[in-house]
Each structure stands twice: as C-alpha cells, then as structure tokens.
Amino acid sequence: MKFPKQSWSVAVCLLAATAIIVSFKVRSTAAQAGLRAAQDLKQDARITIRPATDLLAASPSAPMIPASVVFADAANQQPSLTELQVNLDLPPVEEFILTPPNPDLKTLKTNLSMRFAEEAAERLGATIPTTLGNQRVVLQRSADDPDIYSAAVDFNWDAFAQEQQERQELANSGKLIPVFEGHRLLRMERMQFIDPEQIRQALQSHQSIRFTPQVLQGDPSNIIPDHELMITSIGVVEDLTRTWDPCARTGKQMGAWTFGALMTAIANDDPSTHLIADQMVQSWLDLWTGQQTVNHFPVSFRFGILGLLRNWRLFAQDKNGNVDVSQAPFQLNAIVNRIDLAQPSNPAGELRFIFGYAPCSGSGGEGQPAAFNVIVEYRVPVAECSWARQWHNLDVSGPRFNDALQSITEQVVTTNASQNLNRVRTNEAFTSTQGIWEQRQFVLSSGALQEVPVPQTPNGDTAAGRIDFNQQTCTPSSNCLAGVLTSYINASQQDILNNNYTVPLSFPSPMSPFLGGSALNGPLEQQLVFWQGNPPPSSNQARSIFSENTCNGCHGRETFVKFRQVENRQPGPPNTAAPSVLSAFLVGCSTSSQSHPLTDQTGPCPPPPTNTCNLQNTLTQQNPACISWVQDPGDPSGSTINQFAEILRRAQILSTILHGCSSDGLLQSLVRPHISSVH
Numbered sequence: 001m002k003f004p005k006q007s008w009s010v011a012v013c014l015l016a017a018t019a020i021i022v023s024f025k026v027r028s029t030a031a032q033a034g035l036r037a038a039q040d041l042k043q044d045a046r047i048t049i050r051p052a053t054d055l056l057a058a059s060p061s062a063p064m065i066p067a068s069v070v071f072a073d074a075a076n077q078q079p080s081l082t083e084l085q086v087n088l089d090l091p092p093v094e095e096f097i098l099t100p101p102n103p104d105l106k107t108l109k110t111n112l113s114m115r116f117a118e119e120a121a122e123r124l125g126a127t128i129p130t131t132l133g134n135q136r137v138v139l140q141r142s143a144d145d146p147d148i149y150s151a152a153v154d155f156n157w158d159a160f161a162q163e164q165q166e167r168q169e170l171a172n173s174g175k176l177i178p179v180f181e182g183h184r185l186l187r188m189e190r191m192q193f194i195d196p197e198q199i200r201q202a203l204q205s206h207q208s209i210r211f212t213p214q215v216l217q218g219d220p221s222n223i224i225p226d227h228e229l230m231i232t233s234i235g236v237v238e239d240l241t242r243t244w245d246p247c248a249r250t251g252k253q254m255g256a257w258t259f260g261a262l263m264t265a266i267a268n269d270d271p272s273t274h275l276i277a278d279q280m281v282q283s284w285l286d287l288w289t290g291q292q293t294v295n296h297f298p299v300s301f302r303f304g305i306l307g308l309l310r311n312w313r314l315f316a317q318d319k320n321g322n323v324d325v326s327q328a329p330f331q332l333n334a335i336v337n338r339i340d341l342a343q344p345s346n347p348a349g350e351l352r353f354i355f356g357y358a359p360c361s362g363s364g365g366e367g368q369p370a371a372f373n374v375i376v377e378y379r380v381p382v383a384e385c386s387w388a389r390q391w392h393n394l395d396v397s398g399p400r401f402n403d404a405l406q407s408i409t410e411q412v413v414t415t416n417a418s419q420n421l422n423r424v425r426t427n428e429a430f431t432s433t434q435g436i437w438e439q440r441q442f443v444l445s446s447g448a449l450q451e452v453p454v455p456q457t458p459n460g461d462t463a464a465g466r467i468d469f470n471q472q473t474c475t476p477s478s479n480c481l482a483g484v485l486t487s488y489i490n491a492s493q494q495d496i497l498n499n500n501y502t503v504p505l506s507f508p509s510p511m512s513p514f515l516g517g518s519a520l521n522g523p524l525e526q527q528l529v530f531w532q533g534n535p536p537p538s539s540n541q542a543r544s545i546f547s548e549n550t551c552n553g554c555h556g557r558e559t560f561v562k563f564r565q566v567e568n569r570q571p572g573p574p575n576t577a578a579p580s581v582l583s584a585f586l587v588g589c590s591t592s593s594q595s596h597p598l599t600d601q602t603g604p605c606p607p608p609p610t611n612t613c614n615l616q617n618t619l620t621q622q623n624p625a626c627i628s629w630v631q632d633p634g635d636p637s638g639s640t641i642n643q644f645a646e647i648l649r650r651a652q653i654l655s656t657i658l659h660g661c662s663s664d665g666l667l668q669s670l671v672r673p674h675i676s677s678v679h
Contacts, residue, residue: 090130091120091498093213093670097148100157102206110155111208113148114139114670119494121147131347133665134383157203159662166659167193170219177219178648182499182545182675183559185627185643191219213671218655225647226615228391228654229337230586231405232566232579237332239402245571246327247360247367253326256406256413257335259355260325262376265417266444274325276447282322284424284442284449285309288431294517295453295505299440304431308372311359330355330374333580334566335409337391338377339384340653341678347669348380348387350422351412356568356580357430369568371437372428378412378420384669385661392658424449427555427564435523437563439551451517455678456503457550458485458531459516484508486533489546496542499549501676519551521563528557530633540634544642547634549677559585559644560605560630586646588613588626605629615647 097113112132116124121141128139128149139149171191179186192214202209226233237243237257244251244258254261254271261271269276288305291298312323333356339349357372380387390408394401412420421444429437442449488507495501507514521529531547547553555563567581589605605611605628613626632640653672660668 090128090670091116091124091500095210095212096667096670097208097210098155098202099208100203100206104206107152109152110157111150112153112155112666113142113150115145115148118147120498120500121149124149132667132669133660134385135664135666153666154664155666156663157199160667161196161199161203163659163662164194164199164215165196167191167215168196175219177217178645178652179217180649180652183548183644183646183649183677185645185648192217216656216660216667216671218652218657218659218668220648220651220655222658223392223651223655224394225651227394227401229647229650230582230615231335232333232582232615234577234579236335236402236405237569237579238571238577242402242406243332244326245331245366246329247358247571256410257332257353258326259328259330259332259374259376262353262413262417263325263328265414266421267447268418275320275322277325278322279320280448281325281328285323287442287451292451292517294451295459295515296513297459297517299451299517302428302431302438308357308359308370308431329357329359331358331369331569331571333373333569335405337654338650339380339388339391339657340650340672340675342384342657342669342672346379347384348382351378351380351409352376353413354566354580357428358568358571366571369570370430371564371568372430373426373564373566373568375425375427377422377425378417379422380412381416381420382411384657385665388654388657388661391654418444423452429522429563437521437552437555439519439521439555439563441518453505453515453517454519454551455515456676457516457519457552458488458503458507458514483534484512484514485531486535486537488514489533489537489539489542492546493537493539493542496546496676497539499545499676503550516551519555521552521556528560528562529553530557532634536634540632540640543634544632544640548642549675549679551679554585554677554679557633558630558642559583560628561585582614584611584613584628585644587611587615588628588645588648 093114094117095115097111097115099111099113101108101110115121124141126141130137130139132151132153135153137151137153139151142148142150171193175191176188177191179189192212194209194211194215198209201207223229231237238245238251239255239257240251242252242255242257244253244255244260252258254264254274260274260277263281264271264274264277267274267277267280285305285308288302291301293299308329309323312327312329332353334352334354336352336354337349338352341349353376355374355376357370357374359367359370361367382390394404394408396404424442426440426442427437429435432438439454441452441454443452444450484507488503489496492501503515505515506512529552531543531550531553533543537543544558548558552563553559555561555565561583565583565586567583569578569580571577584605589611626645628644629641630644631638632642634640656668656671657665660666
C-alpha cells in the first residue's frame with residue numbers, strides 16, 4: 001500500500017518527536033544516577049606481573065553513538081544547524097594491564113586493558129570506538145568485570161622500557177612532579193616508574209603487567225613555556241615582517257600574524273583585495289550594534305562599539321563602506337599552543353591568536369590599549385606527536401625562531417583555515433557604558449561569524465541586573481538561576497567531580513533554555529562573579545569545579561582573575577614596548593599578605609605589576625616558586641584553599657605527550673587530566 005508524501009512526512013515527524021522525548025527521559029535518568037558519591041582514586045602506582053590467562057574476556061555490543069546538540073536559536077536567525085559535539089572523553093583510568101604478543105598462541109598484538117572507576121564505567125557503552133595515539137580501536141567491556149575495557153593494539157615495548165628507564169633515573173635523583181586534579185594543583189610527589197627489568201621479563205614470559213597512570217605523567221621542567229606554550233615576546237608580536245601597526249604605520253600589512261591575514265584566510269578571500277573578509281568582519285562587528293537573541297536569551301547592544309567602528313573607519317574603509325581588515329586596529333598579544341585541550345576528535349588541541357584593540361590617538365600616533373580582546377581559536381589538523389615535537393624543537397632564537405614558528409602556524413591558519421576555525425571569542429568592557437565585562441562567542445556559518453552560546457556557562461550573572469529565563473532580576477545574593485543551578489549541579493555531581501560533563505542548552509526541560517547567550521562579569525571595581533546557587537549545592541567541591549569551568553568563573557572570583565588572562569599590552573617600538581601581563585592564574589604569584597600552604601610566598605595574589613612571577617620563572621624550582629592560591633568563595637569558613645599553576649599544568653601535559661611519543665602516545669592519550677572547559 002502506498003502513502004502520499006504528506007503522510008510519510010507526518011509519520012517521520014512523529015517518530016522524531018518520540019525519539020526526542022525518549023532521549024530526554026534517558027538523559028534525566030542518567031542525571032539522577034550522577035548523584036552518587038565519587039570513589040577515591042588510587043594514589044600509588046601498583047606494579048605486578050601475572051599470567052596472561054588471567055585477563056578477562058571482553059564481550060561485543062553495539063557501538064556508542066556520539067551525542068550532539070543544536071546550539072543555535074534558528075527562530076532568531078542564529079546559525080542553521082550548527083552542532084556542538086558533546087565530548088564523550090573516557091573517564092580517568094585507575095589501572096592499566098598490558099599483555100605482550102604471544103606467537104605460540106597466535107596473538108600478534110598487545111592486549112591493552114584498562115580499569116575505570118566503577119560508577120564511571122557503568123555509564124559507558126559495551127563498546128567504545130576511540131583513538132589511542134594514532135590507532136583507531138574499539139574498546140570492549142569485559143564479560144566478567146564491567147569496569148575493565150580491552151582492545152588489541154600495536155605497541156612498542158622496547159620504547160616503553162626506555163621511557164621507564166629514563167623515569168627511573170629521574171626518580172632516583174629526587175625528581176618531583178606536580179599532581180593536578182582538573183585545573184587545581186594538589187601536591188608535588190616523587191616521580192613514579194616501572195622497573196624496566198620487569199617490563200623485559202613480562203615481554204619474554206608473555207605475562208601481563210599492571211600499573212597505574214602515575215608512571216606515565218611527564219616532567220614539566222623540560223618544557224620552555226615562553227617557547228612552547230605561551231609566546232608573548234615583543235620580538236614575535238611586533239615582528240615587522242609578520243605584524244602591522246596601523247598607527248605607527250610599521251610592519252607588514254597583511255603579514256602572516258595580522259588580524260587581517262587571519263580573517264582573509266578564514267573568508268577564503270583574495271588577500272590583495274580582501275573585500276569578502278572586509279564584509280565578514282563588518283557584519284561581525286555590527287552584531288554589537290543591536291540586541292541579539294542567543295539560545296532564546298537577549299544579548300544587549302553595547303554602545304562603545306560605535307566608537308571602535310568610527311575610529312577604524314577614520315583611516316580604513318573599503319569602497320563598499322566596510323572596515324578594511326588590512327588596517328585592523330587589533331594588535332597581536334600572544335600566540336598560544338593549547339595542546340592541553342586535546343580530545344579524541346581533535347588530538348592535538350588548539351592553536352590560538354590573542355589580539356587586543358589599540359586605537360590610534362587623535363594625532364594618529366599610538367593610543368592607549370582598550371579593554372577589548374579578540375581570541376581566534378583553531379583546531380589543529382596535525383598528528384599529536386608531530387605537533388608536540390614541532391613546538392618542543394622551538395629552541396632557537398631571533399629571526400630563526402620566528403621563521404620556525406611561522407612554519408608551525410601556517411599548517412593551521414593558511415590551508416583550510418575556514419575548516420580549522422573552531423570559534424572566535426571576545427572579552428571586553430570597552431563597549432559597555434557601565435564598565436561591565438562581557439564574553440561572547442562566534443562560529444563560522446555560511447561564510448559569516450555568527451553569535452552562539454558561550455560554553456559551560458548558564459545564562460544569568462550577578463552583573464548589571466541581568467535577567468534570567470525565569471524573568472527574575474539577578475542579584476549578588478541570589479546569583480541567578482538559584483534553584484535551577486543548584487538542581488543541575490546536584491544532578492550532575494559525579495560527572496562534575498570527574499571533570500567530564502557538558503552544560504546543556506536546556507535544563508531541566510527541553511523548553512527551559514539554560515546555556516548562556518553571553519557571560520558577564522563586574523563591574524570589576526565592585527565584584528568578581530562566581531556561581532553559587534541558592535540554596536547551595538550539596539557538594540561545594542562540585543559547585544567550585546562547575547564555577548571554575550564557566551567563562552565568568554574561570555575569568556572571575558573562582559580563580560581571582562579580572563576577566564582577562566592575557567592583558568592588552570601598550571603598543572610601541574620593539575625596543576621600548578613590554579609584553580602582555582599574564583594573570584596569576586596562569587603564572588602564579590610571589591608576593592602578598594598571608595602564608596602560602598606549599599611555599600614560603602604569601603597570598604592571595606596581588607594585581608600586576610606587583611606580581612613578579614612570569615613565564616620564565618614558572619618552572620624554575622623543584623617545588624614551584626609561583627603558585628596562585630585562592631580562598632574558595634563558596635566556603636564561608638574561608639578554610640578551603642584552591643591552588644592554581646596553569647602554565648605548569650599545560651607544561652606537564654605537553655611533557656607527558658612527548659614522553660609517550662616514542663611508543664606512539666598510546667597510553668599517554670588516556671592519562672590527561674579531564675577538564676570540562678575550553679578556556
């Protein structure tokens with residue numbers, strides 16, 4: 001029997017609606033399961049050898065299908081069907097079990113098994129397709145022990161033994177390495193290792209070897225932060241062959257690291273005319289000139305943008321009335337390697353360019369840097385080990401360093417730039433008449449930079465009487481979304497404690513928008529924002545981690561940062577200009593008023609320029625000399641101290657990757673700290 005096309009359409013719609021309803025029921029059930037308490041993770045590296053026959057068999061099942069969420073508000077002319085893939089990263093591994101090949105049993109590959117915490121494992125599928133190092137594998141749950149997953153892999157045992165030999169030598173010399181949980185520094189502990197002789201015995205006897213992830217953590221002291229992670233050197237950001245100063249008229253227009261060159265490549269435009277890029281950037285800036293609606297929330301007009309447009313057009317306007325990107329008043333502040341943001345879909349993390357608005361003075365000379373930063377963030381289409389080694393080999397100085405750095409960045413920002421662009425973000429107070437800081441996020445959609453929700457951050461802030469979706473005015477005491485926020489944190493508590501969660505577009509129901517249209521902070525002279533909830537969530541630790549992973553919590557009271565991690569620098573000649581000041585969250589601090597729990601310094605951290613810690617001295621001590629410690633704002637007793645050393649954390653991740661590259665990075669890809677943040 002044949003049905004009319006209209007009947008088929010109705011049937012398909014009904015099926016889709018049913019699937020959506022079922023998915024939300026499943027999500028609600030999973031959220032309630034997250035209320036269970038977290039197990040304590042094992043701290044010591046246990047190393048044993050046992051017969052291969054003791055390994056548990058795995059049972060096949062249907063593959064897990066990644067979830068996705070539509071993150072635009074199509075009804076309000078937001079990007080059409082722009083999807084944000086939910087990060088289904090694996091939970092932390094508690095124990096590894098490696099069994100070498102055994103030709104007598106016709107097993108030619110290594111069997112890799114890993115044990116997850118029980119409550120984390122029970123939420124995983126029976127099979128998990130993933131990427132380990134450069135190998136695509138399917139992890140399968142054990143038929144006998146549901147906490148164990150296994151796969152057959154290619155593994156370089158000799159290289160692994162050599163890695164552990166080097167670790168043994170460092171440990172015997174007294175080497176200490178940091179231990180992090182998420183962004184937080186917990187302690188320094190002695191480097192752990194597996195005796196290389198045990199590895200050789202296991203290989204010869206074809207017996208399995210068991211160990212914990214601590215034997216894989218890297219040594220951050222072999223990383224040079226200002227070469228490999230965060231490059232702010234004036235010799236780079238004011239390189240006259242790669243950057244351009246429209247006020248001083250120095251440098252190279254449309255040089256490789258100029259805002260104009262990046263926008264032109266993203267627009268797939270001709271750099272000699274750049275008319276398409278001019279129109280794209282003009283349309284992007286126009287978003288501030290009227291109220292936008294993002295995820296059903298209003299994002300307000302910002303008056304100061306008119307001054308930016310006026311200043312830009314005074315000396316730079318194309319024939320169609322758009323701004324001229326070749327004369328962009330955005331100066332380069334930093335080039336940043338965010339390999340710490342690696343995930344299965346993007347194993348080498350991100351490359352970021354941080355620009356600051358620096359309008360010219362009335363006489364046409366250098367003006368004062370304004371409170372307006374633009375961050376252009378790209379995925380890295382390069383194999384993880386190759387990317388890590390390229391940055392680690394940036395040990396040259398002068399022009400040769402810049403040449404080598406450009407060869408790295410061109411792999412991302414020149415070829416397929418539009419496909420590589422993850423997002424553009426802005427942090428600014430310049431356009432506010434009240435001094436309120438705001439962060440916005442934009443993605444490329446149909447050739448335009450269109451506004452989308454900010455990640456991991458619900459709508460509703462303590463700033464400027466912002467209205468939440470319940471139409472209740474936010475105040476510092478209510479902290480907005482009070483009951484809803486508390487419900488979300490309580491329902492997601494276990495996932496938050498594991499740093500493995502994604503704030504949804506809507507909560508608690510599909511008709512209740514939740515993820516914010518933008519993130520507000522301040523006025524900074526009066527308050528720094530953090531997320532609390534009223535009444536407070538049942539776990540202050542979960543509250544604190546959640547708040548720390550939001551845009552305005554990470555750039556606010558939870559880390560004691562005044563919304564910019566990288567300050568906009570004062571432009572000027574290379575022989576007189578100073579690099580951007582970095583936050584204490586990034587580099588730590590060295591002077592304040594109270595005793596520090598780990599070092600002789602005192603805290604909390606002072607604002608620049610009092611703080612003397614910088615990239616160069618971040619990693620110079622066996623016990624880091626520069627740590628930022630912050631009193632937990634959610635603890636009324638004031639006794640909870642959270643410690644941050646962000647550059648040290650990123651250095652350890654880069655070092656862990658490099659240590660594992662000789663054995664293809666197979667195991668190291670499973671031991672990175674889980675952080676549900678893109679900041």
